[in-house]
Amino acid sequence: MRLGVNIDHIATLRQARKDVYPDLLAAARECIQAGANGLTVHLREDRRHIQDSDVFLLRRTFPKTQLNLEMAAVNSIAQIACRLKPDSVCLVPEKRQELTTEGGLDVKDNVRKIKSISRKMQKSGIRVSLFIDPDAGQIKAAGEAGADMVELHTGAFAEYSDPRRPNFERSKAQKELQKLLSAAKLAKSLGLQINAGHGLTYKNVRTLVGPKNLFTEFNIGHNIIARAVFVGLKQAVREMKEILE
Numbered sequence: 001m002r003l004g005v006n007i008d009h010i011a012t013l014r015q016a017r018k019d020v021y022p023d024l025l026a027a028a029r030e031c032i033q034a035g036a037n038g039l040t041v042h043l044r045e046d047r048r049h050i051q052d053s054d055v056f057l058l059r060r061t062f063p064k065t066q067l068n069l070e071m072a073a074v075n076s077i078a079q080i081a082c083r084l085k086p087d088s089v090c091l092v093p094e095k096r097q098e099l100t101t102e103g104g105l106d107v108k109d110n111v112r113k114i115k116s117i118s119r120k121m122q123k124s125g126i127r128v129s130l131f132i133d134p135d136a137g138q139i140k141a142a143g144e145a146g147a148d149m150v151e152l153h154t155g156a157f158a159e160y161s162d163p164r165r166p167n168f169e170r171s172k173a174q175k176e177l178q179k180l181l182s183a184a185k186l187a188k189s190l191g192l193q194i195n196a197g198h199g200l201t202y203k204n205v206r207t208l209v210g211p212k213n214l215f216t217e218f219n220i221g222h223n224i225i226a227r228a229v230f231v232g233l234k235q236a237v238r239e240m241k242e243i244l245e
């Protein structure tokens, strides 16, 4: 199973002081050397962490590394994506007030808009993923919109499955897990590649690694960067890779 390391959190640390360190390219290099299969960055409309110059530098410096650009389904960012030509884009909902992406994209009620932006990307040779909740209606709509992949939102599963988190509740975690698995099976039957991400940790990702051949890629950031504070980035990435292998 492939690991995409979300390095937004490195840029968050840098932007906290609007400074030049930690060096995002150096961090990306360490992730790649440690076995990451790809890099994920979210160019938010408010540019709170990743900046335009970051994405172009990443593409130029690591042309052979899979680059996944998370983005809102808006024209201004779509134009940047067409110039950048990442390997894939992941369309996500975006709200200015949120701490991180909350909830999946509503594809069901926006099929035409998402189809149009997806086609634009695909014409530029970019694969399209849609970040959605594990819901049958959303999966079917993703198929209608012509997506290549879906990234299932694992946030609720993560929230309920960690005993340290205030919302910990084993039965709810189990329900969320079942939702993820049946959504993944439906997506697979529609020929979509299935990725997963959000709130995944060294611990909870093990549950998703078990059901073989469902998930192709995990996009994980926060927990890896948090671990890196103690063991260094390379070691933190290696540990996650070992779990996925």
Ligand code: PXP
Pocket (backbone or CB within 6 Å): 006, 008, 042, 070, 090, 092, 100, 101, 131, 151, 196, 197, 198, 199, 200, 219, 220, 221, 222, 223
């Ligand atoms: N996938 C998507 C679509 C996201 O928005 C995020 C958060 O930026 C992630 C994956 C990674 O989540 P986390 O940082 O919680 O691992």
